[in-house]
Amino acid sequence: MDCEALKEAVISGKFREIQALVRAALDRGASAQDILDNALVPAMEEVGRRFSASEIFLPEMMVSAKMMQMALDVLKPILSSGHVKTRGKFAIGTIKDDLHDIGKDIVISMMQGAGFEVEDLGVDCPPERFIEAIERGNRIIGISAILTTVLPNIGKAIKAIEEKGLRDKVKILIGGVATSFHIAKETGADSYCKDAVEGVLKTKEFSVLYEDN
């Protein structure tokens, strides 16, 4: 019942109530895993479905992402005690010299909704920021690019990851309006994602490779 109310609250955007509902669910004995698996993840999946179907738009999507973060803030102490299983770790950033954040933020909210532990690397990311994310244990990396002028920087980041000897430890996805299947091939990325939904699907496929992590 608590999880159902929580799920409904996220779907309908009741941002003022979300943290109280999470605390109430915990007080009544729900585990953090229950809350993630039976409320937050299915709620974000439904939000993602509605967004893909143009039933809702970016303001609703961004509010859901913020609500997810508010819920995770309450759950963080329990999550960090290691009793919760996520689908895997994923890090994403917008490539160097590109400061667009919106596409990256959509991917983040949908990845969190799909049950991944997501690290936001921000915008204007130099190669080192991706390298450090891999060194912290992220095994799937997303690189976003909106400007065509920054496309060479994707290749440079992937080359830097190779030179650091980390390329075989990670799968690299690219997305954003400047990118394409051909850009993925040219830059040495593992895959191109035409939108956030495809990003989630491909991350799920790749995450199977790293289930032990």
Added chain:
Amino acid sequence: MEKDIAPKNWKRINTALAFEEPDQVPFFLNVNGPYIAGFAKVELKEYYHSPEIMLNAQLALRQRFNGLTPVMPDLSIAPEPSALGAEIKWSADGTPWVIPFIKGEEDVERLEIPDVENAGYMTKSLHTYRYMFEKVGHEIPVVFGTTHSPWGVAALMRGTSDFLADVIMNPDLVRKLLRKTTDLSLLWLRTMEKSAPPGTFRRILIWDDLASFVSLKQFREFILPVYEEIYGSFPRCERWYHNDANATNILEGIAEAAVQCFHFGYEVDIGYAKDKIGKKVCLMGNVPPLTVLRNGTPEDVYRSVKDIIERASKRGGLIVAAGGYLDEGTPETNIEAMIEATEKYGKQ
């Protein structure tokens, strides 16, 4: 390419805008910094920062395409936010970006509408106009009348993700911020009107890709009144609008804003747009700028233009163009193919 192609094409554009069928479907070459600087082989950062380099690059392109491209101050997203105090970051490749700085309503209340002679890159844009006008204004029209939408400026100053969440979580902040950015746009356009020679300030172009990110209901609540106020303040001017994100969901709202010419993106189905708003709004687009014009072959361009004309040229109201600005590195042969295909398939 004919020597007098530009005046002939403008005549056709005016016919299309009047919803009459021109003898041939017109076209438009939408260009800005990245393409122009790339064409002229100058650094983008130098293009933005030197009025002389900007003017020479634009003149070289204009000469190459027989007067089809404009001469204009072109400082991308920098003028409006910097006039309100935003820091502009210039990336290594020369692209400007706004550092978000509005953290809450107190920051909005502190914003002051500036004196345009002391307003960051807005002042630079004004000085660039004066420079261009002095150098070539006696023989070439210098285009002045473009403003970044108050909605887009507000989003950049607040941070786009937070601003979009504010639409639901803090709508008062959105309204207050829009009031400031709308006042700035009005001041900016009035300054342009005063700067232009009498009788030549005839067209206002609002550009606003971020308006596509909201629902039609949210568009009507927050954005439509802003467009109405701006266009309504200059009743003698043509009302042009650029939004090359996927605007399918707000097409009706764009028509309600009394937009006369809508330059839209390749993701909008042109047949759908024609059915939805094509009797009220002249459509400009929508050849895919990256996959077809930049990366495709002339044959791909021909196919795309043929399809657009077949689906949207009846009863006028169509201008063939890239569905966005021409990307840096777009081959000249593909631009010529777009013009030739319009001639080949666009005869009425």
